[in-house]
Amino acid sequence: MSDTDDVQKVLSLQWVFGLNKDEKGTVHNLSDGKRKAIFYYVGHTAVIYDVDTHKQRLLQGHRNPIISSCMSEDRRFVVTADLGEESMMIVWDTYSFLPIKSIPVSDYDGVLDMDISTDAMYIVSLSKESPQYISLWEWTADDGHIPKLRTEVMAKDLQTCVRVNRDDNFLVVTNGLKRVIFWSWREGGWKYYSPPISLRDFKQPVGDFTQSLFIPGTELAATATVDGDICMWAPVQSEKKTKATDKTVLKVVRVHNSAINFLTTVGPFIVTGGVEGFVRFFDIQLRIVSWFEELNGGPIISISFDRFVAPAPAPRHAAKDEDGAPVFSGEEFEAPDFVVSTANSMVIDVPSASFGTSDQEYQRGRLLVQGQDQPIMCVAAHPSLPRLAIAGYSGNLHLWDYGSKKVLLLSIFKNLLAHCMAFDPKAQYLGVGFTNGVVKVLDANTLEELQSFRSSNDCVIALTFSHDSSLMAIADAENCVGLFRYTHRGQDPRKPIEWVYIGRNRSHRAPITGIQFGVTPFGATPRLMSVGEDKRLIEYNLVDSEIESGLRLRSAHKITQGAIPTGFTWNPSPVGDDGRQARRAAGAAASPEAPKSSTDVLIIATNEYKVKLFATDSNRQCIQTVLGPTYGGPLNKVMIIAQNVSGGPQQFAIYTTHEKVVGLVKLPLDGNPRKAMGLLAHPMEISSAAVSFDGRFLFTAGGRDCCVNQWAINGDQLRVQDGRPIVDHYIDVIEGGKDGDFMKEIIDYFYYAQIRSQGEETTAKRKIEGKIPFTQVPNLMRALGYYPSEKEIQNMTYEIYTRFGRVIGAEDIYIDFETFIRLYVNHRPVFGINKKNIETAFAAIGADPASGVIDRDTLFDLLRARGEPLHQLEVESCLKSLLGDDVTSVDMLEENITAKAFAENLLGFEDYEESERPLAPEDADEEAEEDDED
Numbered sequence: 055m056s057d058t059d060d061v062q063k064v065l066s067l068q069w070v071f072g073l074n075k076d077e078k079g080t081v082h083n084l085s086d087g088k089r090k091a092i093f094y095y096v097g098h099t100a101v102i103y104d105v106d107t108h109k110q111r112l113l114q115g116h117r118n119p120i121i122s123s124c125m126s127e128d129r130r131f132v133v134t135a136d137l138g139e140e141s142m143m144i145v146w147d148t149y150s151f152l153p154i155k156s157i158p159v160s161d162y163d164g165v166l167d168m169d170i171s172t173d174a175m176y177i178v179s180l181s182k183e184s185p186q187y188i189s190l191w192e193w194t195a196d197d198g199h200i201p202k203l204r205t206e207v208m209a210k211d212l213q214t215c216v217r218v219n220r221d222d223n224f225l226v227v228t229n230g231l232k233r234v235i236f237w238s239w240r241e242g243g244w245k246y247y248s249p250p251i252s253l254r255d256f257k258q259p260v261g262d263f264t265q266s267l268f269i270p271g272t273e274l275a276a277t278a279t280v281d282g283d284i285c286m287w288a289p290v291q292s293e294k295k296t297k298a299t300d301k302t303v304l305k306v307v308r309v310h311n312s313a314i315n316f317l318t319t320v321g322p323f324i325v326t327g328g329v330e331g332f333v334r335f336f337d338i339q340l341r342i343v344s345w346f347e348e349l350n351g352g353p354i355i356s357i358s359f360d361r362f363v364a365p366a367p368a369p370r371h372a373a374k375d376e377d378g379a380p381v382f383s384g385e386e387f388e389a390p391d392f393v394v395s396t397a398n399s400m401v402i403d404v405p406s407a408s409f410g411t412s413d414q415e416y417q418r419g420r421l422l423v424q425g426q427d428q429p430i431m432c433v434a435a436h437p438s439l440p441r442l443a444i445a446g447y448s449g450n451l452h453l454w455d456y457g458s459k460k461v462l463l464l465s466i467f468k469n470l471l472a473h474c475m476a477f478d479p480k481a482q483y484l485g486v487g488f489t490n491g492v493v494k495v496l497d498a499n500t501l502e503e504l505q506s507f508r509s510s511n512d513c514v515i516a517l518t519f520s521h522d523s524s525l526m527a528i529a530d531a532e533n534c535v536g537l538f539r540y541t542h543r544g545q546d547p548r549k550p551i552e553w554v555y556i557g558r559n560r561s562h563r564a565p566i567t568g569i570q571f572g573v574t575p576f577g578a579t580p581r582l583m584s585v586g587e588d589k590r591l592i593e594y595n596l597v598d599s600e601i602e603s604g605l606r607l608r609s610a611h612k613i614t615q616g617a618i619p620t621g622f623t624w625n626p627s628p629v630g631d632d633g634r635q636a637r638r639a640a641g642a643a644a645s646p647e648a649p650k651s652s653t654d655v656l657i658i659a660t661n662e663y664k665v666k667l668f669a670t671d672s673n674r675q676c677i678q679t680v681l682g683p684t685y686g687g688p689l690n691k692v693m694i695i696a697q698n699v700s701g702g703p704q705q706f707a708i709y710t711t712h713e714k715v716v717g718l719v720k721l722p723l724d725g726n727p728r729k730a731m732g733l734l735a736h737p738m739e740i741s742s743a744a745v746s747f748d749g750r751f752l753f754t755a756g757g758r759d760c761c762v763n764q765w766a767i768n769g770d771q772l773r774v775q776d777g778r779p780i781v782d783h784y785i786d787v788i789e790g791g792k793d794g795d796f797m798k799e800i801i802d803y804f805y806y807a808q809i810r811s812q813g814e815e816t817t818a819k820r821k822i823e824g825k826i827p828f829t830q831v832p833n834l835m836r837a838l839g840y841y842p843s844e845k846e847i848q849n850m851t852y853e854i855y856t857r858f859g860r861v862i863g864a865e866d867i868y869i870d871f872e873t874f875i876r877l878y879v880n881h882r883p884v885f886g887i888n889k890k891n892i893e894t895a896f897a898a899i900g901a902d903p904a905s906g907v908i909d910r911d912t913l914f915d916l917l918r919a920r921g922e923p924l925h926q927l928e929v930e931s932c933l934k935s936l937l938g939d940d941v942t943s944v945d946m947l948e949e950n951i952t953a954k955a956f957a958e959n960l961l962g963f964e965d966y967e968e969s970e971r972p973l974a975p976e977d978a979d980e981e982a983e984e985d986d987e988d
Contacts, residue, residue: 060731060771060773061731061732061733062733063768063771064718064731064767064768064769064771064772065716065717065718065731065733065752065765065766065767065768066765066766066768067099067112067114067763067764067765068751068764068765068766069110069456069459069763069764070096070097070099070101070110070112070761070762070763070764071425071444071454071761071762071763071764072096072097072399072425072426072430072759072760072761072762073094073096073395073399073400073401073423073425073760074094074095074096074097074119074120074759074760075355075395075396075397075398075399075425075427075760077121077122077355078265078315078316078355078356079122079123079124079316079355079356080094080095080123080355080356080395081093081094081356081358081393081394081395081401082094082123082124082125082129082132082356082358083129083358083359083360083361083392083393084102084125084129084148085105085129085360085361085391086128086129086360086361087360087361089104089106090104090105090106091103091104091105091148092105092358092393092401092422092423093123093125093132093148094395094401094423095120095123095134096425096759096760096761097119097120097736097737097756097759097760097761097763098114098116098117098118098119098120098136098734098736098737098759099112099113099114099116099120099761099763100112100113100114100116100120100123100132100134100146101113102148102151103422103423105403105422108459111151113134113144113146113151113153115142115144115153115156116134116136116142116144116737117136117138117139117140117142117734117737118136118137118138118139118140118141118737119136119137119138119737119738119759120134120135120136120137121135121136121137121165121166122134122135122165122166122167122168123135124168124169124170124177125170125358126170126174127172127173127174127220128174128361129148129361130147130148130149130174131145131146131147131148131154131170131174132145132146132148133145133146133168133170133177134146135159135164135165135168135179136737137164137165137182138164138737139160140158140160141158141159141160141164141165142156142157142158142159143156143157143159143165143168143177143179143191144156144157145157145177145193155193155194155198155199157191157193157198157199158199159179162181162187162189162201162204163181163182163183163186163187164181164182164183165179165180165181165182166179166180166181166182166186166213166214167179167180167213167214167215167216168180168216169216169217169218169226170218171218171223172218172220172221172223173223175192175193175194175223176190176191176192176193176202176218176223177190177191177193178190178191178216178218178226179191179216180207180213180214180216180228184212185206185207186206186207186212186213187204187205187206187207188204188205188207188213188216188226188228188237188244189201189203189204190202190203190204190239190244203239203242203243203244205243205244207228207235209230209233209235209248211230211231211232211233212230212231213228213229213230213233213235214229214230214231215228215229215263215264215265215266216228217265217266217267217268219268220268220270220319221268221270221271222298224238224239224240224298225237225238225240225268225298225299226238226239227266227267227268227275228266229263229264229265229266229277230263231262231263232251232262232263233248233251233263234248234249234251234263234266234277234285234287234301235247235248236248236249236275236287236298236299236300236301237299238297238298238299240298245297245299246299247297247299247300247301249287249301249302249303256285256303256306257306258306260279260281260283260285260306261279261280261281261283261313262279262280263277263278263279263280263285264277264278264279264280264313264314264315264317265277265278265314265315265316265317266278266317267317267318267319269319269324269338270319271322272338273288273289273298274286274287274288274304274338275287275301276317276324277317278314278315278316278317278326279313279314280313280314281308281313282308282309282310282311282312282313282314282328283306283307283308283309283314284306284307284309284314284317284324284326284336284340285303285305285306286303286304286305286306286307286340287301287302287303287304288301288302288303288304289301289302290302305340307340309326309334309336309340309342310326310328310329310330310332310334311328311330312328312329312330313328313329314326314327314328314329315327315328315329315353315354315355315397316354316355316356316357318357318358318359320359320389320390320392321389322337322338323335323336323337323343323389324336324337324338324340325357327354327355327356327357327394328353328354329353329354330353331347331349331350331351331352331353331354331396332345332346332347332349332354333345333346333347333349333354333357333392333394333404334346335387335389343387344387344389344406344409344410345409346404346408346409346417348414348417348418349394349396349402349404349417349418349419350418351394351396351398351400351402351421352396352397352398352400352427353396353397353398354394354395354396355395355396355397356393356394356395357392357393357394358392358393359389359390359391359392360390360391360392361390387406387409387410388406389406390406391403391404391405391406391407392404392406393422394419395423397427398427399423399424399425399426399427399760400421400423400424400425401421401422401423402418402419402420402421402422403419403420403421403422404419405419424452424461425760425761426444426445426446426448426450426452426760427448427760428446428447428448428449428471428760429446429447429741429757429758429760430444430445430446430448430741430742430755430756430757430760430761430762431445431446431447431471431472431473431474431741431742431755431757432444432445432446432472432473432474432475432486432741432742432755433445433742433743433744433753433754433755433762434475434476434477434484434744435477435744435745435746435747435751435753436477436481436498436747437477437478437479437480437481437747438481438747439481439747440455440456440457440746441453441454441455441456441462442454442456442744442753442762442764443475443477443484444755444762445472445475445486446471446472446741446755446757446760447471447472447489449466449467449468449469449470449471449472450464450465450466450467451464451465451466451467451472451475451486451496451501452464453465453501456746456751456753456764463500463501464501465496465501465503467486467488467494470488470489470490470492471488471489471490472486472487472488472489473487473488473489473513473514473515474486474487474514474515474516474517474742475487475517476517476518476519477498477519478498478519478523478526479519479520479521479522479523480522480523481498481499482497482498482523483495483496483497483498483504483519483523483526484496484497484498484501485517485519485526486517487513487514487515487516487517487528487530488513488514489513489514490508490511490512490513491508491509491510491511491512491513491514491530492506492507492508492514493506493507493508493509493514493517493528493536493538494506494507495526495553504552504553505552505553507538507553507555509528509530509536509555509558510528510530510531510532510534510536510558511532512530512531512532513530513531514528514529514530514531515529515530515531515565515566516528516529516566516568516569517529518569518570518571519571520571520580520582521571521573521578521580522578522580523540524539524540524541524580525537525538525539525540525571525580525582525596526538526539526540526553527569527571527582528569529566529568529569529584530558530566531565532560533560533561533562533563533564533565533566533586534558534559534560534561534562535558535559535561535562535566535569535582535584535592535594535605536555536556536557536558536559536605537555537556537557537558537582537594537596537599537605538553538554538555538556539553539554539556540552540553540554541554545600545601554601555601556599556600556601556604556605557599557601557603557604557605558604558605559594559604559605559606559607561584561586561590561592561594561607561610562584562586562587562588562590562592563586563588563590564586564587564588565586565587566584566585566586566587567585567586567587567619567620567621567622567690568584568585568619568621568622568623568658569582569583569584569585569622570582570583570584570622570623570624570656571624572624572626572654572670573626573654575653575654575670575671579596579597580596581593581594581596581670582594582596583622583624583656584622585613585619585622585658586619587618587619589612589613589614589615589617589618589619590610590611590612590613591610591611591612591613591656591658591668591674592607592609592610593607593608593609593610594606594607594608595607595608609672609674611674613658613666613668613674613676614658614660614666615843615845615846615921616662617660617661617662617664618660618661619658619659619660619661620659620660620661620688620689620690620712621657621658621659621688621689621690621691621692621709622656622657622658622659623656623657623691623692623693623694624654624655624656624657624670625654625655625656625657625694626653626654627653627654627655627694627705628653628655628722629655629657629667629694629705629707629721629722629723654670655667655668655669655670655677656668656669656670656674657692657707657723659682659688659689659690659692659709660688661688662688662883662884662885663681663682663683663684663688663884664679664680664681664682664880664884665679665680665681665682665689665692665723666678666679667679667680667723675852676849676852676853677852677853677856678723678853679849679850679853679880679881680723680724680725680880681725681727681787681879681880681884682709682730683709683715683717683719683727683730683731683732684727684884685711685715685717685730685731685732685733686711686713686714686715686732687711687712687713687715688711688712689709689710689711690710690711690712691709691710691743692707692708692709693707693708693709693743693744693745694706694707694708694721695707695708695745695749695767695769696749697749697750697767697769697770699769699770700770704720704721704769705721705722706718706719706720706721706767706769706772707719707721707723708743708745708752708767710735710740710743710754711740712739712740713738713739713740714734714735714736714737714738714739714740715732715733715734715735715740716732716733716735716740716743716752716754716765717730717731717732717733718730718731718767718769718772720769720772720774724876724880725784725876725879725880726774726780726783726784727783727784727786727787728773728774728776728783729772729774731772735754735756735763735765736754736756736757736759736761736763737756737759738756738757738758738759739756739757739758740754740755740756740757741755741756741757742754742755743755745767749767750766750767751764751765751766751767752764752765752767753765779872780872781871781872781875781876784875784876784879785797785875787879788800788875788879799838800838800875800878801871803834803837803838804826804834804871804874805822807826807830807833807834808822808823808824808825808826810830811826811827811829811830823868824870824871825868825869825870826868826869826874827866827867827868828851828854828866828867828868828869829866831850831869831874831877832847832850834874835878835881835882838878838882839882839886840878840881840882840883842881843921843922844922845922846881850877850881853877854867854869854873854877855867889953889954889957892953892956892957893906893953895953896908896952896953896956899913899916899920900912901952901953905952906952906953906954907950907951907952908950908951908952909949909950909951910944910947910948910949910950910951911944913951914929914944917929929944930942930943936960936961936962937960947960
């Protein structure tokens with residue numbers, strides 16, 4: 055699937071948990087008397103939350119994290135901008151929830167901060183790069199995607215805040231840490247003035263600036279500082295003609311005891327939000343009028359007011375001082391209600407009438423949005439109820455009812471950072487693993503801590519329970535697997551039953567990518583396996599593992615040769631292509647002697663974008679290899695769900711990648727690219743994912759974006775059939791497609807293989823049936839540029855013979871063109887061999903790190919002895935094929951060989967230096983050296 059609308063029907067975003075707490079001004083109050091709503095953003099999604107109906111409208115259009123937003127005076131439009139490649143500035147209609155204008159800003163160095171004019175006709179933005187630019191966008195014009203005005207900010211101080219004068223759209227103020235600049239574009243170009251900043255002018259030290267604005271109804275401006283001061287700016291008094299941008303400091307007044315994060319105005323008031331969590335109102339003389347200091351939400355980063363002000367029952371008029379400025383008292387204070395957002399990821403609705411009351415609950419306001427203020431690393435879905443546990447580096451664990459979207463319970467871990475967690479299948483326990491090696495077992499219903507262990511000094515990266523909730527296993531960053539058993543303390547039947555630590559085993563030599571429990575065939579005894587980047591699949595001997603002996607191993611198998619496992623799932627039912635379609639096409643029935651696999655299967659994803667299915671018996675035979683989704687990076691998690699669709703019960707695989715992408719694949723797995731879809735779920739890494747107990751919802755955590763997304767899964771919307779033969783779906787991923795030159799070459803080779811199988815020099819009448827013997831497949835693939843190893847050929851042989859229900863070696867199998875194309879697409883590398891691959895291989899076998907040189911005899915000795923060794927006759931045959939009949943011995947080659955010489959002179963890669971076909975996102979940095987047996 056590729057159509058965006060169809061993709062969003064399969065996985066549709068339903069709710070976003072969290073809030074951006076790193077940027078100022080993230081929340082805007084849309085309340086105007088007709089609606090009670092707020093706007094905010096988290097990750098790359100903007101949210102309009104209706105307070106009265108408790109519903110979210112999700113605005114999706116950004117690829118990168120949103121870092122800035124602004125709102126028009128009438129609350130009709132909101133503008134958002136993201137940071138990253140292909141960054142965009144999008145204008146949204148807050149009533150229709152649709153994007154009105156999308157403006158690419160990558161070519162203009164992105165957006166760091168922006169503001170919109172009072173009439174909503176213009177947007178002023180500051181770029182994020184150095185040299186920095188200030189731009190004016192007339193976004194409603196036909197050429198609104200191009201700045202109307204743009205000039206470089208000459209100040210060496212990076213400007214971080216920009217505000218438009220509410221009374222005069224031609225005037226703009228910006229500030230960085232050290233400079234404040236007043237701008238005007240009245241004359242058709244940017245003119246500016248930056249007042250001098252010195253002790254002589256201020257008559258006192260002044261801290262770094264945070265935000266600036268113009269004070270409506272006056273010619274004054276104000277700038278807040280990290281020291282809690284407000285600097286007031288007034289027009290320069292001079293006999294000469296001055297400009298509107300000419301400002302000088304009027305006074306500096308300390309209004310907070312700590313930094314002022316946010317500065318705004320409402321009516322006649324200057325409003326400040328401080329790091330200490332206070333909101334204060336001042337008149338233009340900076341005399342305090344009211345204060346809201348009971349919010350208890352953390353440092354203030356946004357303040358936004360209702361546009362609608364209910365008429366006061368008895369209007370009161372403020373007195374005026376001798377200068378004519380209003381003088382307010384607490385009894386006369388009137389202002390719109392407002393919302394604040396805090397650095398603790400909260401949005402609080404504050405009634406202005408709470409000032410002057412003694413009701414502390416009323417003074418604290420109403421909590422509208424609650425998130426986590428540090429990266430969210432793990433989510434876990436309850437096995438029988440609509441509940442979701444969310445935890446991470448904030449130290450908080452929230453238990454949500456994802457049906458009502460309410461927090462049910464909160465548990466706080468002091469000085470502990472949660473990294474993984476899981477419910478047990480019986481919904482009695484919630485296991486949580488932390489970055490310091492601590493494991494806690496909580497009551498799944500109350501979050502009360504039951505037990506705590508520390509089996510490691512390093513991060514617990516995975517945690518899982520057995521099907522009967524009798525065992526719990528963990529994997530840690532020290533490449534160890536640990537085991538806990540629910541049994542009598544000290545194995546004494548007289549003592550209470552509790553979780554007992556059995557032991558751990560450093561079973562892997564590289565990071566562990568997955569641990570899974572399963573059951574014995576036709577039984578209910580738990581089994582435990584793990585997979586690591588060392589390419590080993592380990593099974594543990596749970597029966598003989600006791601406190602005295604620790605966790606013991608049962609077996610270890612090397613499951614891949616070059617590919618690195620990235621994800622592991624143990625599924626109790628088959629998920630691969632069982633070959634029924636192939637047998638029907640061939641008119642064959644299953645042989646009674648055909649190999650049979652157990653019902654459960656091990657699903658292992660690799661960094662080569664392949665998904666391999668393995669039997670769970672002691673042989674660990676690779677049953678099938680298929681092409682995995684290639685929308686993002688390699689898969690790192692696969693979860694199997696079942697749904698009732700229009701055709702009846704259907705299984706699907708939900709997958710996540712390390713960064714950005716999640717998706718769904720219709721089972722059985724067969725490599726058909728149209729059976730898979732993927733979408734951008736988060737702008738950065740995906741730290742965790744979970745599926746609801748009924749298979750209706752997917753939950754994804756975005757790590758650093760402090761966001762959890764809830765997706766509705768509708769597998770029935772995954773359209774596989776498009777009116778074309780199935781084989782065409784596989785051909786789509788071949789270079790050039792169906793009508794490309796490479797496809798024509800494949801057809802030619804396939805026909806030649808038929809001729810070759812009947813004898814190239816035969817005089818008998820040839821019978822072309824569109825099939826070739828399977829024995830021709832390896833040579834045919836080599837002719838097409840894919841050179842399978844002997845192990846890969848063995849896996850292909852097992853796969854094909856199993857699909858056709860035949861016994862290997864009993865008889866030859868003939869496959870048609872469609873079967874060959876499927877086999878070729880599923881097994882060939884997604885990325886071709888390039889310069890980096892060869893250099894990495896040379897380094898792995900001992901080439902000089904500086905020069906890349908390896909001794910000729912050493913190289914060929916390795917080829918004859920390691921991995922799948924080449925016999926002497928095979929070496930000589932290869933040399934003749936590559937270099938001609940004159941080269942009959944290795945001794946005729948140069949004594950020292952480099953990767954470049956090997957590729958160009960021996961293999962014949964003519965474009966060695968130029969050929970840089972892309973690797974998978976993990977590229978060579980994640981490629982591990984081959985084991986000795988390779």
